[in-house]
Amino acid sequence: MVSIKDVAKQAGVSVATVSRVLNNKGYVSESARKKVEQSIQELNYKPNEVARSLFKKQSKTIGLIVPDIMNPFFPELARAVEDIAAELGYSVILCNTDENKEKEQHYLDVLLQKYVDGIIVSSNTLSAEQIHKLHIPIVSIDREISQGIPTIVVENKKGAQTATRFLKDKECKKIAHIRGPLGVTNADERCEGYKEVVSGEPWFRESYIVNGYFDMQSSIEATNKLLRLHPEIDGIFAANDTMAIGAIKSAHQLGRKIPEDIAIIGFDGIALSKATVPELTTIVQPIYELGKKATTMLVHLIEKKPVEKTFYELEVRLVERHST
Amino acid sequence: MVSIKDVAKQAGVSVATVSRVLNNKGYVSESARKKVEQSIQELNYKPNEVARSLFKKQSKTIGLIVPDIMNPFFPELARAVEDIAAELGYSVILCNTDENKEKEQHYLDVLLQKYVDGIIVSSNTLSAEQIHKLHIPIVSIDREISQGIPTIVVENKKGAQTATRFLKDKECKKIAHIRGPLGVTNADERCEGYKEVVSGEPWFRESYIVNGYFDMQSSIEATNKLLRLHPEIDGIFAANDTMAIGAIKSAHQLGRKIPEDIAIIGFDGIALSKATVPELTTIVQPIYELGKKATTMLVHLIEKKPVEKTFYELEVRLVERHST
DNA sequence: TTGAAAGCGATACCAA
């Protein structure tokens, strides 16, 4: 690889001068600049980012920590993060943690050693303490970790209310909820939203709420159980789309027609929700927007530019398709 | 951040000695090693990877270049790559190119400047020349770029034959093919496989083959056109699962029952293929295995360990579900 | 067995 020295030699100037034209900083005569620029061209010189990083203590790289990129929610998020990062001159290192504490700490260490300039993280298990020890900007996405930490989430409770009310408006008489894992903020909030709408109803019972783990298999099982226990159910609000699809499959197996016998609504608006037959009615999150906002904010934090807010709760919207 | 100097001072030895115990290289007395290890513990010292990279001219980082992580084929691949990379002590930088030549070249430059040790790439537009100029190990995945370049693909033609023959065995009398983009190796190969099986049939015509772009929308349109032109079609082999799902939706809209009126088979075995109703019969690629093999091979190449082969054509297998 | 010092490729201070 050709280095700054080679350029300097070729141009007949010092490395300091080359550095100056590279960074457009300090005084450089027109003639010197010309010579340097030409040499850079001729040698096809590209500054070594590693050397730069060492000196500047920053790497133009950010870390993206997600539970699992195979979870259909995250590819779109990752795409947004990578798009914006690239636009702003940053690269992104991808990390999958499976919500595993050790893996998370491990990746945090690795990223720190690599001098990443900031991290976007989606996690429940990370503690505020762990994060503050990092001493680099962090943005928490999709899930709230702690007050002091910049966070971008969506209106989970409101979305859940909208979904549940929509089912009521569609004349559903008995509405069940397949909730996400206990203790996960967004799952809890969505469950709350559901409850606020139905808990006053005479028909409502706690057993209308069943547990899922945001994945399809758990949802199929939960729905099977649910519909056996409560055959009267004619509406289901699933806490995410993947589970809604599981519910569709389960209902299908049990011979229930959708939406005639049971209306089903999801949450997320992942691409998959348009692939099913019938297409899924769902509460659409602006996933790309989420990633975009997080990345923009992170880079502002990194570059010490002003940020107006460090907490965003993005709007969700109901998209009616054919499952309701 | 605590540096090697701090450790040296604390342990009362030189940085050289600390480096020796860090790398387990050269002579170090038991007592010195003890002291150093203790200081490392006490200070919670983690060597700065950037400084290491600068000296060693390698970064324990690899690049993963894909067209679009939102394309359902790639998350699983990315997950495999990241898993294995992490296991072997490497991080992975994610790049989305949209098959765009400029973006590809840009990412190549960036990765090179960051001293990545190797690159896994999925692309049609990259030239062999571009790649050879890199002077670092590359593995091409999913698509063949050129003979000299380490490559991992699947048996596209054979899989396509299997799919088409399967449809024939299912008593389909008129089998159509929704092919992928012209000029993309795997799309071409799958089309060829289809043709080899049906081109001898008396009913076969070129107009049974329609173009798609590996996405859902194009496939819906293609299928609409196809079924209007040839209502007699009772079997469709789509060149990937996303297009097969598009075909299902189109057939549905046109009031055709699947699999009774039309049998549909896909290719890839993405997670989505299990989410549809009816679940998709498809030619399953070992996607995770693909990523795993590519990463293992790349790291071997990087670390100059022996690799037995630099070309793999992985087996695919038919998984029968309910769309046929 | 150990430490001093050169060097990796850049930046930025200071003196000229």
Next chain:
DNA sequence: TTGGTATCGCTTTCAA
């Protein structure tokens, strides 16, 4: 305007 040089944190050679 320019160049010399210390510096970032680490590895490795060489001499002791």
